[in-house]
Amino acid sequence: MITISVDGEEIVTERQGWAIIANCKSYARGLNPAKNADIADGAIDVMFLPMKSRIKLFWWLFLILRGKHIQHSSSVYVRGKKIIVSVREASQWQLDGDAIGAKLQMELACVPNSLLVFSGELGSVQKGDSPKTLE
Template sequence: MDIALIANPGAGGSTDTDEVAVALRAHGAEIEHFSLDEDDLARAARSGAERVVVAGGDGSIGPAAVVAQALGVPLALIPTGTANDFARSQGIPLEIPRACALAMEGTRRQRMDLGRLSSGCAFVNVANTGISTSAAREAAPLKSVLGPVAYGVGALRAASNAKPIACRVSVDGREIFSAKSWQVIVGVTGAFGGGSELGSADPQDGQLDVAVLPAGSRVGLVRRAWGMRTGTICAQPDVVHERGREILLELPPGTELNVDGEVIPAGRPERATLEPGAFELVVP
């Protein structure tokens, strides 16, 4: 089988491309290598591969899904990042040999929704802003030492010094929130932060979920953290939760987004939309 292997050597788990390639070839793969560079991704989308395999963390999956979508072929995942939230949410094996076997021999495919931002940036888990961006920056230098625990440490540090942000949130043209918030989460799978989740998001329902955590005391952030770790955050009575096909975020200048673990500047305004059933994922 002809494989377009898209790998991110910079992922938290330090992707060993050679190890992945050897494991894939053991199952009959003919491999062409690509990076996450924009030009390389464009070349991958013209490669004629029969299957796209991405080896990396959560931030690598959205761009690879766009390539698979363009080629009209399935996407398979070798999770080699730190959090691997997408893999966990979809039951993808975390061990490289097992993931490679599934990538090559898996016959079950699942249609998955794909989120898009104003910039065209694709995401599969969440795009969120507020305390989460501070947490991501705090966690980044700790990943190589602490692994997934770095996310918890980063969140604790962020909770001690981050400030709420003023925002206006609209869903399908209807304003649902206009005040200060600790965090705004727009979800496809809803999985993020090394084990946190919205709990209500479904990557096959054709809708984005948005949860707004209103500003309040720092002590109250403990309850927020518990809700995210247990997938019950949207059930907390003061959390604003809605679903829709288009989420508009009006944010202060200089605001950043945490998009599948990657921190990028937010658009002004930032518009998140959904492409239902955009790509096929190889699943167990």
């Protein structure tokens, strides 16, 4: 059972299902459950798809592939800056596709403009140089 809070508001309470927390729309080889996510908007997208069986998982995957999952009345899709996901029993979690072990809770936050990205257009950067930015 999963409980999800976004910016202090509980949006999912003790439900069984698939939770996807995303900062960009690229996910699992073209499967884009958070298709409106924007890496530069300062928000995290939260998608919750309720399911009680494996058959329901395949049904959701079919809807995701058709781009119809967000509009479905059973799905929950919200955006926020601070996300808390918790479960009753320690469960295995994945972070960017990598297993991070069994946890009871995870807190995620979006910090805008906190990552310095280099582009080939800026030229090479040598040790000791100060970063350049595109305006």
